[in-house]
Amino acid sequence: MRMESKFSFLINLLVLQYLAVVCVSQDFDFFYFVQQWPGSYCDSAKSSCCYPTTGKPAADFGIHGLWPNYNDGSYPQNCDSGNPFDEPKISDLIGNMRKNWPTLACPSGSGETFWSHEWEKHGTCSESVLDQHGYFETTLGLKQQTKLLQALKTAGINPDGSTYSLENIKDAIKEGTGYTPWIECNRDSSGNSQLYQVYLCLDNSGSGLIECPVFPRGGKCGPEIEFPSF
Template sequence: MVSKFSFFIILLVLHYLAVVCISQDFDFFYFVQQWPGSYCDSDKNSCCYPTTGKPAADFGIHGLWPNYNNSSYPQNCDPTNPFDESEISDLISNMSMNWPTLACPSSSGETFWSHEWDKHGTCSESVFDQHGYFETALGLKQQTNLLQALETAGIKPGEGTHSLENIKDAIKKATGHTPWIECNQDSSGNSQLYQVYLCLDNAGSSLIECPVFPKGGKCRSEIEFPSF
């Protein structure tokens, strides 16, 4: 016969499993890349290069984030599966180059990657294990190649202001999909290209048109693309 205490524990476990399953039932992913020149030239962020040295003057991955069509998102879905660097040991060199941290104090990137997995990656366990999550993001960066897309359109870092629409058009022409451009401000209050959002289907296999765009970080019609 099951005791009242045992029955209570069973109910708690079932409730936890239900929450995890529901939280993984998301609609799409945001794939977010960040321009380091704007992170370091922001009026809000302190910028520290990783312990591995100054990153390349290229877009870096910020994250791969499960989202709902109503603009909300799941987070911290599975505390029983924390970040484990040994799971991605073959990806570390690639991640150091393409997913660098610029937060202070300087670090190797493990804290950043751990945050991304624990907060966002654990909500995609129905699609990815840890290795698959990070490997997919790295592949998407190579596939989209934002810097090349912009430079092909004559939009280069450190060369004055650029039309927001021209930036969007250049990225859409290269990727086949409409991006969301997030801006921040430099110390003089100028609007600058900060992050680029593209969307991935909930199977983690194909870029799609974004069902909904973020609401923050809106840009002016002319924005800067600062050098790094």
Template sequence: MKFIYSLFVIQLLFVVSAFSQDFDFFYFVQQWPGSYCDTQKSCCYPSTGKPAADFGIHGLWPNYNDGTYPSNCDSNTPFDRTQISSVLKRMKSEWPTLACPSNDGINFWTHEWEKHGTCSESVLDQHSYFQTALDLKHQTNLLQALTSKGIKPNGESYTLQSIKEAIQESVGYTPFVECNVDTSGNSQLYQVYLCVDNSGSSLIECPVYPHGKCGSEIEFPAF
């Protein structure tokens, strides 16, 4: 009987451990609005008006070390606007939507929570998930990292290496830079990925990087 009980305890501990470690790290992704808008698809400003000329949050995405990721993990915890009431003002300015037609951002945040956030519930509830992303934005301050090295959103081109080095020197970790293409077909700085441990508390070196590459020279468009 004691053996059976011990075996049950071991199995239970294994299940709890597996649940608490249901992903390996986060991608924290920030987006340059000028690059989102300067494509053939274009953009729409939020119903609150044009966002500030700063990187906006795209998302905080749980990932596995093999490059795959979980998604839509819990349909029983849908997005609840009341959970972010204390940070709603910051959400509107720091996590703005640029999708068309113009809207207040709720659809964007709903998508991010339900696809990605529900997969991190073992460590972050809904309020903590959004609060953590907002705090990471302030901690990393990408625009300051770039402009302090003379890399400014003025439509000029800069080397990919100089952009990565400026961010790495500022935040202490190697970023992944994603590009898109402007209306003239030029490569431009679009999104910056940094990695965060699976508690959401500390930046780390990325175990794996997303697919995709930029040219050696990329534009940093105005917004």
């Protein structure tokens, strides 16, 4: 009897520990939805660029990820090692992902390594509201909703290597999306600041864009930045 009680106690303890981990992993305040300009990724002194095995992506913003965050600027990561990326779960989305969520990392790949990283580091921390299919489907939908390149071109801001006002870029994106973006810059091989990534925010239910509670640190831009071609 004592052995049975001890065994029961251990089982209950393990269950409580598991639930505690799950609760912590699913506790976050909002998402960053991050899109990346491929011309800036490839024209950076700090990163090498390889086109996907499926060919050169379109000259459009590509998805980087959908990242759960806390209002204090920190974020959870790698929340559930027991739920790895499983491509068959998103088989109906693969064509869309290759087009809108391409990898530019070297060596060339088809995207699975990139998507796996995004799901396992960030997506597993949002399982309380988005399962694996929902995570990728929601992110793809956000790209179609925001149409960053269209918003910029409407304002006369084109990816032709010209220099534009950072404030004009922000205003154009806010006009197009309805929300204030945060712009991350990187530097080209000549040291010039260039438009690299655009952050918008999503509520923690995954249901709609919101004004960002806090903006990221680092990657700050000067008042004038380049918008390189791709």
